[in-house]
Amino acid sequence: MDPANNMLSIQNLCIYKNESLLFTLDTSLLAGEILTIMGPSGSGKSTLLSWLSGMLYPAFTAEGKLLLGGQDISQTPSHLRQIALLFQDPLLFNHLTVAGNIEFGMQASKSNSKKERISKALASVNLSGMEMRAPKSLSGGQQARVALLRVLLNEPRVILLDEPFSKLDSQLRQATRELVFEQIRQRGLTAILVTHDQSDADAAAGKVINLSNTRSA
Numbered sequence: 001m002d003p004a005n006n007m008l009s010i011q012n013l014c015i016y017k018n019e020s021l022l023f024t025l026d027t028s029l030l031a032g033e034i035l036t037i038m039g040p041s042g043s044g045k046s047t048l049l050s051w052l053s054g055m056l057y058p059a060f061t062a063e064g065k066l067l068l069g070g071q072d073i074s075q076t077p078s079h080l081r082q083i084a085l086l087f088q089d090p091l092l093f094n095h096l097t098v099a100g101n102i103e104f105g106m107q108a109s110k111s112n113s114k115k116e117r118i119s120k121a122l123a124s125v126n127l128s129g130m131e132m133r134a135p136k137s138l139s140g141g142q143q144a145r146v147a148l149l150r151v152l153l154n155e156p157r158v159i160l161l162d163e164p165f166s167k168l169d170s171q172l173r174q175a176t177r178e179l180v181f182e183q184i185r186q187r188g189l190t191a192i193l194v195t196h197d198q199s200d201a202d203a204a205a206g207k208v209i210n211l212s213n214t215r216s217a
């Protein structure tokens, strides 16, 4: 895929909550770039992710444009945006195996090679041979990696990371973070990371925007 396809531009965004301005934002990201969003509680970080994924709550209104690969997707329905979310909770289905969880949402047209792709993906995150395991039998870090693969194999162009490492202890946090960022960069995706942790921002090594400072931006 041409990396220019995944370039993300947020143009003149103004988000209002009950008609009063919550924040403004205007920025662009290249493929492989990870933008970190920080800011105090209530500054609008989760609201920004909701807007990007096309699922803004009714209390909010938005002005501005979202361009992906140069195409205006501001009005594109959520399920057609190719923007995926990775949360702090892995949200795995316990009635499915690891492979079943990863397969969930994979493109039907690629069904012939699904098994092979899942095995290869598991190997790439040091989970070789874990296809038939139950999610509950995995450690927190392993579950986080399965959740990542479920998102990646759905082939998004953008990944939104909502504090995805905050439930992991510090050593695991670092290892998981490196792996997630490496996968994002290797695949030339665009990513937006919401975090309260400066070490996440440092590891992302990209632009950092503090939402509490954006109202005059």
Ligand SMILES: Nc1ncnc2c1ncn2[C@@H]1O[C@H](COP(=O)(O)OP(=O)(O)OP(=O)(O)O)[C@@H](O)[C@H]1O
Pocket: 017, 039, 040, 041, 042, 043, 044, 045, 046, 047, 048, 057, 059
């Ligand atoms: N569904 C909703 N309907 C109405 N108001 C909401 C809704 N969700 C959040 N809010 C309010 O909108 C503002 C922005 O909330 P948001 O959750 O985006 O902040 P945040 O920066 O993500 O906070 P935190 O760091 O605590 O997660 C807050 O004042 C919050 O109380």
